[in-house]
Amino acid sequence: MLFHVRMDVAIPHDLDPALRADLLARERARALELQRQGVWVHLWRVVGRYSNISVFEVPDGGALHDLLWSLPLFPYMTIEVTALTAHPSALAENP
Incomplete structure (x- = not known):
């Protein structure tokens, strides 16, 4: 099942710099792991914001939640999730 996910990030400005660096390193490692697994299908930065638009392919909403x-x-993060399904007018659906 495909999901469109917008993630807006708001790390506190007063977070200890060492903790912030560790947090960002762990986030990057996890994102790369999920992309290599084929679960995190697309990852796009939202220009001018600490946000991304992503597409995940997982079995169901519970798997995405986890x-x-x-x-x-x-x-x-503030997260907005939209479940996706094929559109009948999409070229992929009408070869």
Whole structure:
């Protein structure tokens, strides 16, 4: 199942710099791991914001929920999720 996910990040400005660096390193490692697994299909930066638009391919909403909770930056995110399905007018559906 495909999901469109927008993640807006708001790390506190007063977070200890060493903790911030560790948090960002762990987030990057987790994102790369999920992309290599084929679960995090697309990852796009939103220009001018600390945000991204992503597409995940997971079995269901519960799997996506667990995945999002596994992200080190999760406590600092506002997340908006939209389930996706094929459109009947899409070229992929009408060769």
